Amino acid sequence: MSQKSNVDLGAVGGDGHGTPHSLSTNHPSHPHLDEDDDFPVSPRYRRIDHYGVDSTEAIAANVYSILTHIGEDPEREGLLKTPERVAKAHQFLTHGYSLDPKEILTKALFKEDYDEMILVKDIELYSLCEHHMVPFFGKAHVAYIPDGRIVGLSKIPRVVDVFARRLQVQERLTMQIRDAINEVLQPRGVAVVIEATHMCMVMRGVQKQHSSTTTSAVSGAFEDERTRAEFMRLIG
Ligand SMILES: [Zn+2]
Numbered sequence: 001m002s003q004k005s006n007v008d009l010g011a012v013g014g015d016g017h018g019t020p021h022s023l024s025t026n027h028p029s030h031p032h033l034d035e036d037d038d039f040p041v042s043p044r045y046r047r048i049d050h051y052g053v054d055s056t057e058a059i060a061a062n063v064y065s066i067l068t069h070i071g072e073d074p075e076r077e078g079l080l081k082t083p084e085r086v087a088k089a090h091q092f093l094t095h096g097y098s099l100d101p102k103e104i105l106t107k108a109l110f111k112e113d114y115d116e117m118i119l120v121k122d123i124e125l126y127s128l129c130e131h132h133m134v135p136f137f138g139k140a141h142v143a144y145i146p147d148g149r150i151v152g153l154s155k156i157p158r159v160v161d162v163f164a165r166r167l168q169v170q171e172r173l174t175m176q177i178r179d180a181i182n183e184v185l186q187p188r189g190v191a192v193v194i195e196a197t198h199m200c201m202v203m204r205g206v207q208k209q210h211s212s213t214t215t216s217a218v219s220g221a222f223e224d225e226r227t228r229a230e231f232m233r234l235i236g
Contacts, residue, residue, distance in 0.1 A: 051088050059087035093128055096165030101176075104159060105184040108152035115188070117227075119143040120156040121235050129200050130167035138196030138212065141235040144181055145188040145221050156181075170196055170215050178217040189220030191231045 060083035067074040067082065074083065121141040129136050140160045163176045178192045193216045201211060222228050 051091050055091060056084060056087045059090060060084045063087060090133075092165075093126075094166055096162045099162045099165075101159045101162040101180045102184050104155055104162065105151050105180065108155045109185070110150050110152070111148060112146065112150045113148070114146055114150060117143050117145050117231065117234075118150065118153075119231070119234055120153060123157045123160050125160055125164050125194065125196065127164040127166070127168045127170075127173060127196075129198055130169055132200040132204075133167065134198075134200040134203070136168075136170065136196045136198040136200070136213075138194060140177065141193045141231075142177060142181070142191070143222070143231050143234075144185060144190045145227075147186060147188045149185050149187070151181075151185055170194055170198075170213055174215040174217045178219055182219055187220065189218065189222040189227065191218040191222040191228065192216065193232075193235060 063083040063086045064074050067079060072079060074080075119141065120143075121139075123140040123142065124137075125140045126135060126137045128134065142156050142160065159180055160177055163173050163180075174192050174194050178190045181187070181190045193214065195212055195214045197212045218228060222231060
């Protein structure tokens with residue numbers, strides 16, 4: 001498999017001792033799905049470079065200020081590179097803004113008469129809540145019933161990721177995934193369920209450490225109770 005879609009996450013996962021980690025943006029559970037890695041792609045399709053020099057400097061200056069205001073000393077050794085690391089991390093964690101989910105779907109459309117439910121389940125999801133800029137993470141399950149057009153299976157997790165890598169509320173994230181698939185594929189129906197744990201709930205305030213939130217958004221054929229029930233049974 002090509003390594004081109006790997007992203008240097010040194011800024012995100014660095015352990016503070018100069019050991020950058022490298023994480024793949026591919027979904028490890030679906031290693032066979034990135035069949036288009038060798039195709040030439042536009043910047044709005046797959047973002048190669050995640051860090052802008054100007055953005056990194058500007059965000060880092062603000063992080064420096066935050067460190068001061070929470071009572072830290074940004075000049076102590078362990079924190080010297082933290083503003084830059086945080087700046088890069090936030091650019092990576094929000095890189096979905098620069099990607100176009102509709103373009104991703106449009107480029108992998110195929111005519112096909114298959115008219116049964118297509119389900120991609122247990123899609124790993126990492127996002128940031130827009131109220132606290134703190135992570136929420138979990139799994140997405142996406143199903144659709146085609147109407148003459150199907151999309152390459154790997155594109156469903158990609159679309160989830162494009163919307164997840166923005167500041168989000170879980171409800172809107174769920175609907176945006178449904179709507180993008182609806183608009184491009186014009187299928188007989190789409191169903192999206194997201195189960196996620198919100199660190200802003202777990203770590204602060206209510207501290208309900210084992211709570212998770214489930215949201216769903218359906219359209220078309222999935223508004224029928226039996227179809228929806230079959231989808232829920234399959235993801236159960
Ligand atoms: Zn929050």
